[in-house]
Amino acid sequence: MRIAICDDDKLCIKNTEQYLNCISEVDFEYDIFYSGEDLLKKYRDQSYIYDAIFLDMEMGEGKIDGINIANMIRTMDKQTIIVFITNHKKYALDSFVCTPFRFLVKPVDFESFKTLFFMILEKLEEDKATLSFKKGREKIRLLHEDILFLQSIDHNTCIQTKNKVYDTYISLSDFSNKLNPNIFVQIHRSYIININYISSISKNEVHIRGYSHSIPISNTYRKNFERKVFLLEEKERLL
Numbered sequence: 607m608r609i610a611i612c613d614d615d616k617l618c619i620k621n622t623e624q625y626l627n628c629i630s631e632v633d634f635e636y637d638i639f640y641s642g643e644d645l646l647k648k649y650r651d652q653s654y655i656y657d658a659i660f661l662d663m664e665m666g667e668g669k670i671d672g673i674n675i676a677n678m679i680r681t682m683d684k685q686t687i688i689v690f691i692t693n694h695k696k697y698a699l700d701s702f703v704c705t706p707f708r709f710l711v712k713p714v715d716f717e718s719f720k721t722l723f724f725m726i727l728e729k730l731e732e733d734k735a736t737l738s739f740k741k742g743r744e745k746i747r748l749l750h751e752d753i754l755f756l757q758s759i760d761h762n763t764c765i766q767t768k769n770k771v772y773d774t775y776i777s778l779s780d781f782s783n784k785l786n787p788n789i790f791v792q793i794h795r796s797y798i799i800n801i802n803y804i805s806s807i808s809k810n811e812v813h814i815r816g817y818s819h820s821i822p823i824s825n826t827y828r829k830n831f832e833r834k835v836f837l838l839e840e841k842e843r844l845l
Contacts, residue, residue: 607634607730608655612645613662613691614669618712622660622691625719632727641665642675649682655738655745656686658726660710663692676706685736685747687726737765737784739774746772750786754814755799755821768816791834794824801834 611622619638626636639645642665663672676688687707708722738747748767757764758778765772782798792798806813811820
């Protein structure tokens with residue numbers, strides 16, 4: 607879990623850091639920004655993406671306010687969870703465009719912060735909607751629904767999406783732990799597929815919509831694959 611804290615109030619930053627350091631149940635890392643401009647620069651220069659952003663709504667004089675910062679972030683990152691930290695609830699209606707997750711009103715107490723933190727974690731776990739990875743200095747986030755399959759090639763991984771192919775230096779096994787197990791299944795030591803894109807299945811191979819070649823099914827993974835397909839068919843039948 608990667609978090610950004612953006613506030614021009616150093617005391618608020620310090621308190622947020624202390625609250626985060628008191629949460630030991632979850633692995634996470636965080637970056638601190640004292641202006642929205644610095645946060646935007648991180649996004650633009652390094653294609654950086656955060657799972658959650660704690661953002662002050664009222665920045666100091668001469669600085670871009672939090673709502674405008676959030677709106678600009680939304681043009682680069684549709685999925686990140688934005689939490690506004692504010693002195694006044696009156697700004698809430700102005701923030702709907704950037705779809706904030708929640709608001710925290712200063713001064714923020716630890717119990718409120720911790721409750722919200724685990725709500726964010728639960729939201730991320732429920733969605734599992736994206737796959738994030740680095741390619742050089744670039745940070746890439748792909749929607750699960752856009753991924754057709756992943757293929758291992760010489761210990762690297764090729765990710766086939768609906769519109770583009772991404773070559774990475776990350777192993778297939780490392781990616782497997784980051785994918786939603788309800789829709790992704792390994793069918794061969796070199797392939798993990800999105801079962802929602804299956805167009806047909808034969809004895810030893812599957813065909814994927816939007817991809818012209820067949821993908822082999824190995825005996826090692828066949829039983830689990832057939833179980834996943836059965837569950838999917840049952841779900842569709844009930845719907």
